[in-house]
Amino acid sequence: MTISKGLLIDLDGTLYHGQHMISGADVLISQLKANHIPYLFVTNNSTRTPEDVAALLNGMGIQAEPSEVCTSSQATAKYIAERSPGARVAVIGEDGLRQAIRQAGLLEVDQNPEYVVQGIDRAFSYATLSSAVQWISDGAQFILTNPDLLLPSDSGVIPGAGTIAAAIEAGTGVKPLVIGKPASHLMTYAMDILDMEPSEVAVIGDSMRTDISAGAAAGCETILVLTGITTEASLQADIRMAGIEPNMICKDLHELLHQLCSVHNSH
Known part of the structure; x- marks a missing residue:
């Protein structure tokens, strides 16, 4: 797995649960900004506007602008x-x-x-x-x-x-x-905003059935974090159900950041 030039990051289950930030989410996003790695927050949630999503993230201590949010x-x-x-x-x-x-x-x-x-x-x-x-x-x-x-x-x-x-x-x-995950349309929409090809993008998410399936359907690399829907216990069953394997699996966001930084620094 090489560092992709762009990241499409799921929200609920990946960066937060309900109103509570998942450990490491704030550091992950600040490090992506510091390293000038392009990314977007990509959510199936159709109720919130990008402004609502950014306000929710900022309220938890995760830096976010409405322009960084892609909704279904x-x-x-x-x-x-x-x-x-x-x-x-x-x-x-x-x-x-x-x-x-x-x-x-x-x-x-x-x-x-x-x-x-x-x-x-x-x-x-x-x-x-x-x-x-x-x-x-x-x-x-x-x-x-x-x-x-x-x-x-x-x-x-x-x-x-x-x-x-x-x-x-x-x-x-x-x-x-x-339109939304696990279909590819939402991912394609996000890639158009980043002006990137699937080969230049990785999708980060917590669900094999939605996030990872959508990333694979769109032709992107995929990174599964075991912070939400798919857990260590359900991993093999979820992989069988989805019919695909993620390119990388990280137990949490700290491990994800370590992997991204080590790969980024080696380039």
């Missing part, structure tokens, strides 16, 4: 805007997704959409489900920001965007196009 909402909006500039979009989601749709010059509508874009929506209702089923049955394209079925919360796990999408899929028989 931004990648979704760009995907649609490139194919259908100014398209009519029905949004099932929260502020992060709505803002990204507007900033991409798309028109948010509640009738006759060309696209139904869905993320996590904690106000999701039967009426919303009915509308989505109707729109998609009438020919609107169904796009999903991210397929996470469950999310951690302070009160245990809660349903994620993928669980809502499963209800819409059951009602329409239509599978959504997925």
Whole structure:
């Protein structure tokens, strides 16, 4: 594994858990800055704006600018805007997704959409489900920001965007196009921002099923940190399930930083 010129870094489970920084995250990011290694924070979370994410990270002591954040909402909006500039979009989601749709010059509508874009929506209702089923049955394209079925919360796990999408899929028989991890679109969006090729980039994450799978699908090198979803105990089962192996495995962020620095200094 050589030091890649750019790093795409997952957030939840990699740099923090909930509201708590994972040990070494602040040092890792400050060292990347000091060594001028380009990186972006890449998240499947569709609810937060880049400003929200940066504020969350800074609040924990991890240096972050909104421009360093890539969300599944931004990648979704760009995907649609490139194919259908100014398209009519029905949004099932929260502020992060709505803002990204507007900033991409798309028109948010509640009738006759060309696209139904869905993320996590904690106000999701039967009426919303009915509308989505109707729109998609009438020919609107169904796009999903991210397929996470469950999310951690302070009160245990809660349903994620993928669980809502499963209800819409059951009602329409239509599978959504997925933008976020483990699909490659979010990674491709982030690489475009860095202006780098897959061969120049490594993806860092805590989940074989999402982060590492997405990195591999996008053609990047992958670094698994055992700080979140995939643990030492689940590692072999998760590798079998994902059908791929990471290029590097680090037990924590301190080991990751040591590996990155030693490789960087040898060049």
